Structure formats: structure tokens, C-alpha cells
Amino acid sequence: MxxxxxxxxxxxxxxxxxxxxxxxxxxxxxxxxxxxxxxxxxxxxxxxxxxxxxxxxxxxxxxxxxxxxxxxxxxxxxxYPDRPSLFEGAGGEAHARFVERWSQLTIHPYIGAAALTALHGMQDAANAAYFRESREARFGKSLEEVSAARDAGLQSFRASLEPLRSMLSYQPWIGGDGPLFADYIVFGALQWARIATPYQLLDAADPIAAWFGRCLELHDGLAGHVAAAA
Amino acid sequence: MxxxxxxxxxxxxxxxxxxxxxxxxxxxxxxxxxxxxxxxxxxxxxxxxxxxxxxxxxxxxxxxxxxxxxxxxxxxxxxYPDRPSLFEGAGGEAHARFVERWSQLTIHPYIGAAALTALHGMQDAANAAYFRESREARFGKSLEEVSAARDAGLQSFRASLEPLRSMLSYQPWIGGDGPLFADYIVFGALQWARIATPYQLLDAADPIAAWFGRCLELHDGLAGHVAAAA
The missing domain is CATH 3.40.30.10 (Glutaredoxin)
Structure with a gap:
């Protein structure tokens, strides 16, 4: 079904x-x-x-x-234990939680701010009003003020991705030879940015950009078929 | 053997x-x-x-x-595949590399600086001379200058551990229900500090301190039997 x-x-x-x-x-x-x-x-x-x-x-x-x-x-x-594994064992399942917490605490705050006005711009009138009110209450400032800080934080954001970047010099995926759910955890954050805003998060020569490109091609290009924001 | x-x-x-x-x-x-x-x-x-x-x-x-x-x-x-697993599967093995890169890039630089004079003080004369010369060349300043910056960086260091701290609200070990090699990766860094210097890296109420305490008790207290620096 x-x-x-x-x-x-x-x-x-x-x-x-x-x-x-x-x-x-x-x-x-x-x-x-x-x-x-x-x-x-x-x-x-x-x-x-x-x-x-x-x-x-x-x-x-x-x-x-x-x-x-x-x-x-x-x-x-x-x-669905007979389908391709998302974790490749109990260790992968446990360690994926660490990756999830790292992604949520390292990547999400920056993207959530950098893409904030763009995300607002994607909503219809009623949802845009909800989004502005709820997010401005959360941040304690206007959406525009929050997103305006993104340039000042960009180098620090890129530096904060160094553990992922360094890992990619050992293996092509967080999952090792192939992608696992931990890859999708980090991918999801960067795809959020890609769809919301043309703001260039990663240097084109960054190995993370190459990994992200590989993610976009997975599963018959599932994620790549949605065009990047222009 | x-x-x-x-x-x-x-x-x-x-x-x-x-x-x-x-x-x-x-x-x-x-x-x-x-x-x-x-x-x-x-x-x-x-x-x-x-x-x-x-x-x-x-x-x-x-x-x-x-x-x-x-x-x-x-x-x-x-x-030794029949002994208790260090990775619990291929996913754990792959993801442990991410934990290793995170630990090396997040924890090691701070501890390496904060404990630098203490590590020097632990060496005999010949090794102390080697240590001073090689480390001062690496840092481009005196050991004493490097370690003196530790107070200024302490809050930022503690904040950088938030992914680990947050993960511990989901499960007691990086390995899930029990420790795996990924736990020992992070433990090793904090044990390095514990043995070298009494400088208090973690707040006593930090859940990471409790996890570290559990690590010290593992394997009949292997790591806890070496006294903390006084």
C-alpha cells in the first residue's frame, strides 16, 4: 500500500x-x-x-x-528489514543520533536565519502572516534583521562544517561506501537552503558541495528534480 | 598471546x-x-x-x-569478531569516523592548548625540551602564552560540546545502550585533560561529566585507576 x-x-x-x-x-x-x-x-x-x-x-x-x-x-x-538498511546495524542507529544533534545544532541555526526571509516569501498570505509572527516572536527581532546577519556569519558557518569536510577525505558518505540515514539528516538541512534561497552557503570547491551534489542524484534524482531557488 | x-x-x-x-x-x-x-x-x-x-x-x-x-x-x-563489538555493524564503523573527526577538530584544539604547560611539566628533561621546541614551533608562541588563553575560550569550548550533551538526553552512550569505540574516541580526549591538568573543563552538573564518569568506571575502572591530576 x-x-x-x-x-x-x-x-x-x-x-x-x-x-x-x-x-x-x-x-x-x-x-x-x-x-x-x-x-x-x-x-x-x-x-x-x-x-x-x-x-x-x-x-x-x-x-x-x-x-x-x-x-x-x-x-x-x-x-522493512529486507529493504536496504538506513543504519547498517545498531551502531549506525545509535551514532546517527549524534549526527542528528550535530546537524541540528551546527547547521540548522545558521540556515534557519540565512533563509528566513526567503522562507517567508515562499508562503501564501495567511501562512506568511503566521510565519512572520511566530518566527519574530522566537528570534525577538524582524525576519529581515535576522537574515541580514548572514554575511557576517558565513565564514564561521563554513568553518563549523569542518568535521564533515574532513570526514569526506576518508570516505565518500557519512554512511561509508554508500549513503545512510545520517547522510540524509545533513542533506535535508542543505536542501532546505537550496530550495529556499540562492544564497551561496558553500564554496563551489568545497568537498561538501560535491557530496551534496551526489545526494541530489540519489534515488533517480529525487531531490535534484526540485529546482534550486533562483 | x-x-x-x-x-x-x-x-x-x-x-x-x-x-x-x-x-x-x-x-x-x-x-x-x-x-x-x-x-x-x-x-x-x-x-x-x-x-x-x-x-x-x-x-x-x-x-x-x-x-x-x-x-x-x-x-x-x-x-576478534567473536568478542564484544566496537562498532556494532558497518554503519557504526562508518559513522565513528564522523565522531572521530568531530572530536579531533572540536575538542582536541582546546584541550591541546589548555593542557599544554601541564603536559610539558609531565616530561623528563630531554622530553620536555623536545616538547617545548616542537610545540612552540607549531603554535608560533610560547607554551605559557598558549595555555594562558584557556580561560577566555572556556565558555565557547563548553558550548561546542552541545551536540554530545544534547545526544545524551536521548541515550546514555554515543553507542546507544552501551559504549562503543565512538565513546572511547571522545573519552580519550577528556581523559588526556584529566591526567594532565586539574583545570576544570566541564561544569560538574554537565551531563557530559556524568557520561565521562561512567567511562572511567568501565572495564573494571581501567581509566579511573589512573588518578586525576592534582
Whole structure:
């Protein structure tokens, strides 16, 4: 049966942008599972599956509803053990949590700020109003002020990615010879930026940019088919 | 046959201090292997096993000589597959490289500076002279100048550990329910500091301090039996 993925979009339903939803989409594709993306706007989230979660992604697989990208990956790994593994063992599963925390705390704050006005610009009127109000309350300043600081932080952001960059001198993927869910965790963050804003996060010669390019080609170009923001 | 571990020491042969040697020692203990530590000073390293490596740890296991802590862990995993696993699968092995790069690039620079004069003070005259000359050339300033900057960097260092701290709110070890080599990677760095200097790196209430305390108790207190610097 086709799995449903509730996937965050703005006014253009063909441009899902949430980093966490991209993690789930890549995990579903990695498992080779048939799924259908259900375009979901910020203001629709509370009604998804009768209020199953305050955030997306949410998936429905038959009678099972799962929220949270990491929980979804764990669920898929357990429910479809004969499909390609997302973790390659218990160690990979445990260590992926460290990668997830690193990505969330190192990459997300910068992108969340750098892409903030662009993300606002992707929403329809009602969702844009919600986005501005909720984010300005969170940051304690205007969206424009938050995004304006991105140039000053760019070099420091790029430097903060050095563990990933250095790892890529040892192996082509966080997962080793091939991608695993930990790759999708970091990929999701950078794909969020790619879809929202043309702002150049990475130097073109950065090995991380090459790895990101490889991610865009995975699973028949699932993530690359959504054009970068122009 | 007893495995030999060439283990870096200063003038006191009972206080091995190298972070990388601690990773290897914990990996050997995790595997339940019989090993003997061979106290090795900086100036002895080039003669270890006929010049097998420019750095320690080096192990000899029968006819096999292996250098580099990560390579040692990979070797032990492959040579002793029936012993407790250091990686719990291919995913854990791959992801451990990311943890290693994160630890090396996030934790080592700060500790290497903060403990620098203390590490110098642990050496005998000849090794102290070597240490001062080589490190002052590397840093481009005196050991004392380098270590003096530690107070100014302490809050930033503690903040840089947030991915590890946050992960510990999900699970008790980087390895999940129990420690794996990735735990020993980070542990080795903090043990290096513990043995060299009484400088308080972590707030006592930090969950990382509690995890570190659990590491000290592992394998019959292998690492805890070496007293902290006073």
C-alpha cells in the first residue's frame, strides 16, 4: 500500500522545503518504498491525521501513523528489514543520533536565519502572516534583521562544517561506501537552503558541495528534480 | 598471546596521557583482550617496532603491528569478531569516523592548548625540551602564552560540546545502550585533560561529566585507576 508523507510546502505545492521532510522522503526512497507526498502548509499541520503531531513530517503506512523524521527512519528500518538498511546495524542507529544533534545544532541555526526571509516569501498570505509572527516572536527581532546577519556569519558557518569536510577525505558518505540515514539528516538541512534561497552557503570547491551534489542524484534524482531557488 | 600497546608516558610511567593511546587501551579492554602497556616517551616513539610509525599508539599482536588508534580499532574488530563489538555493524564503523573527526577538530584544539604547560611539566628533561621546541614551533608562541588563553575560550569550548550533551538526553552512550569505540574516541580526549591538568573543563552538573564518569568506571575502572591530576 502506498505510504503517505505529509510534506511541508509553501504557495507552490511542487517545492517541499522542510529539512525534516526531506530526511523522511530520502529515507522512503532509500527503502524503495512506494509513497505519495501530501502537500501540507504550516497552517494545515495541526489537522494532519487528526492532530497526530505539531510538526511534519508525518507518515501514514496502512494503520500506522508516525511523526518525527528520526522516528520515521527507525520505524521504516524495523518495518522493512529486507529493504536496504538506513543504519547498517545498531551502531549506525545509535551514532546517527549524534549526527542528528550535530546537524541540528551546527547547521540548522545558521540556515534557519540565512533563509528566513526567503522562507517567508515562499508562503501564501495567511501562512506568511503566521510565519512572520511566530518566527519574530522566537528570534525577538524582524525576519529581515535576522537574515541580514548572514554575511557576517558565513565564514564561521563554513568553518563549523569542518568535521564533515574532513570526514569526506576518508570516505565518500557519512554512511561509508554508500549513503545512510545520517547522510540524509545533513542533506535535508542543505536542501532546505537550496530550495529556499540562492544564497551561496558553500564554496563551489568545497568537498561538501560535491557530496551534496551526489545526494541530489540519489534515488533517480529525487531531490535534484526540485529546482534550486533562483 | 599478550598484545603489546606502546603507550605514551612522561616521567611517571604509571600515567599514560595520550588521548589516542587511551582510545586504543579502551578498545582492547572492550574486546576483553589480554594486553600489556609498554611505557613510551616522546623521544622513544621513533624506535617503536623498528620505526613502524611516527606516533603512538602502536600495537603488536603476534606478527601483526598496527599504528593509529582508529586503525587499531578496525583491526581488533576484524581480528576478534567473536568478542564484544566496537562498532556494532558497518554503519557504526562508518559513522565513528564522523565522531572521530568531530572530536579531533572540536575538542582536541582546546584541550591541546589548555593542557599544554601541564603536559610539558609531565616530561623528563630531554622530553620536555623536545616538547617545548616542537610545540612552540607549531603554535608560533610560547607554551605559557598558549595555555594562558584557556580561560577566555572556556565558555565557547563548553558550548561546542552541545551536540554530545544534547545526544545524551536521548541515550546514555554515543553507542546507544552501551559504549562503543565512538565513546572511547571522545573519552580519550577528556581523559588526556584529566591526567594532565586539574583545570576544570566541564561544569560538574554537565551531563557530559556524568557520561565521562561512567567511562572511567568501565572495564573494571581501567581509566579511573589512573588518578586525576592534582
Amino acid at each position: 502506498t505510504i503517505l508523507l505529509y510534506d511541508l510546502v509553501g504557495s507552490d505545492m511542487t517545492r517541499p522545503f522542510s529539512p525534516h521532510c526531506w530526511k523522511a522522503a530520502m529515507a522512503l526512497a532509500h527503502k524503495g518504498l512506494d509513497y505519495r507526498s501530501v502537500p501540507t502548509r504550516f497552517l494545515d499541520v495541526s489537522a494532519v491525521e487528526g492532530g497526530a503531531s505539531k510538526t511534519v513530517p508525518v507518515i501514514r503506512d496502512g494503520d500506522v501513523v508516525v511523526a518525527d523524521s528520526f522516528a520515521i527512519a527507525l520505524y521504516l528500518e524495523q518495518a | 599478550t598484545i603489546l600497546l606502546y603507550d605514551l608516558v612522561g616521567s611517571d610511567m604509571t600515567r599514560p596521557f595520550s588521548p589516542h593511546c587511551w582510545k586504543a587501551a579502551m578498545a582492547l579492554a572492550h574486546k576483553g583482550l589480554d594486553y600489556r602497556s609498554v611505557p613510551t616517551r616522546f623521544l622513544d616513539v621513533s624506535a617503536v617496532e623498528g620505526g613502524a610509525s611516527k606516533t603512538v599508539p602502536v600495537i603488536r599482536d603476534g606478527d601483526v603491528v598496527v599504528a593509529d588508534s582508529f586503525a587499531i580499532a578496525l583491526y581488533l574488530e576484524q581480528a
